[in-house]
Amino acid sequence: MPAAKADFQAWMGGVQARMENVLARLLPAASIAPARLHEAMRYATLEGGKRVRPLLAFAAGEVSGAARERVEIAAAAVEMIHAYSLVHDDMPCMDDDVLRRGKPTVHVQYDQATALLVGDALQSLAFQLLSEHPLADQPRLQLEMVKTLAAAAGSRGMAGGQHIDLDATGKTLGLPELELMHIHKTGAMIRAAVLLGLFCGRFSEAERQKLDKYAKAIGLAFQVVDDVLDYDASTATLGKTAGKDSRQGKATYVSLIGLPRARELAEELRAQAQAALADLGRPARRLSELADFIVLRKF
């Protein structure tokens, strides 16, 4: 393995391990009442996923020289919003999935009412974390962090994207509509992760704009690659029912523009993301490595 790649993987593993500890510390203990709800919140959040959003927050924090203790909290808030969205998205009235990352989904492991409340309470906890710890040099900037996350999670962001997705089932979606859906559904929270990481430190308006461009490109790339992986992958390697989107007749990048063009598009978006980082030098190297990782990943 090349040294640069080994270095990146060590960094990534370090952030992932740290996030596991941070989330375990910030989630209410399963011994605290209401115990079953807290246990289910921990089940939904811990030992899960690649922590892509926290990785992006930490990488962006390197651009602004942010203190690790701040980025940890901001990243945990973003990850809790993400975790809540998965719990609700898996419920029978939504995607009706029984497996997530190889484990029974929350409503299967517990019950639907608990899954509903786990999601609701994780969302509240995210905003509690963003407001009860000192995270930015100015309280006013920290309020902007709250606003950024709230807007990214809400009806003009992630939740809105979920609804566009629902409405799209059975319809013939065009490429602009598909893009609109993904900008809401995935892109908004990816962008929030990057900006929140940046906001934990000191930065110029130019840096903020560059990271915003980076985040928009990488957010879309993330979804294009997901569609490609979903098309390719088997249930065993993804830990969820692969190919499900296309079987339900939902539009994907692959179904709309074909596999070769979807791969090309992911590559173009990766190039856009890298271009946005061009002048930022070494502090942006983790963001640059993550752009490659997100597009070239093999699970």
Added chain:
Amino acid sequence: MPAAKADFQAWMGGVQARMENVLARLLPAASIAPARLHEAMRYATLEGGKRVRPLLAFAAGEVSGAARERVEIAAAAVEMIHAYSLVHDDMPCMDDDVLRRGKPTVHVQYDQATALLVGDALQSLAFQLLSEHPLADQPRLQLEMVKTLAAAAGSRGMAGGQHIDLDATGKTLGLPELELMHIHKTGAMIRAAVLLGLFCGRFSEAERQKLDKYAKAIGLAFQVVDDVLDYDASTATLGKTAGKDSRQGKATYVSLIGLPRARELAEELRAQAQAALADLGRPARRLSELADFIVLRKF
């Protein structure tokens, strides 16, 4: 009608009308994409209820001389959290109610997935509102407003209370457990409404503590009275299926301590609330009137 009562009712009617306008303005228009989600968010929030929490926020704002424009936003945020909780609480996996305030519940009028997302997006919007408008003299105090609402809504507050309620079905709950449930389920958000209204203006630590005491008493009184009303009322007057809690074998104040003692308890809590306001004089008169209104209300 006595002059004082007419004055209070005019004030209450004014706040209710204003809140309808404020909520209508702060909710995304039904013409904005995703249109059906936004329409459902408006359906869930507008033309609904007595706006008890906004009334408490406005009344508390009078104690701190808060600007109306600030209290409106804070009250709207609290009301959106309340509205989301009703939408989720009515869903089939929770209380499975088909009527709310005489109208079909959101999952009946739309569908379950939309109801789920309406609740999720209303919660996000509440925190967006609290962070994007200037609401307190200091940004640091405004962060405390975010924290107060998030904690009140989360697993140690309202969502936790819902889960305690779920777990209690079919069990024999004692009075301490019933009280614990209500402190979480209703009391936390009542308290948040009072504190957020206060935080919009200038106040002393002593005033804060008095209003906190007031809010705790009134939050519990609210639930005791609800149990009494639920026992008494017919479906027609409440607009929901009356007597449902007791039919499902859930513990209520009436089932645990009997109707006369429940009425006495409500009266004791009202006296506690009034005692907490004793030194605050005329600025606290709306809070005082609301304590009477909450305990003595007849719908």
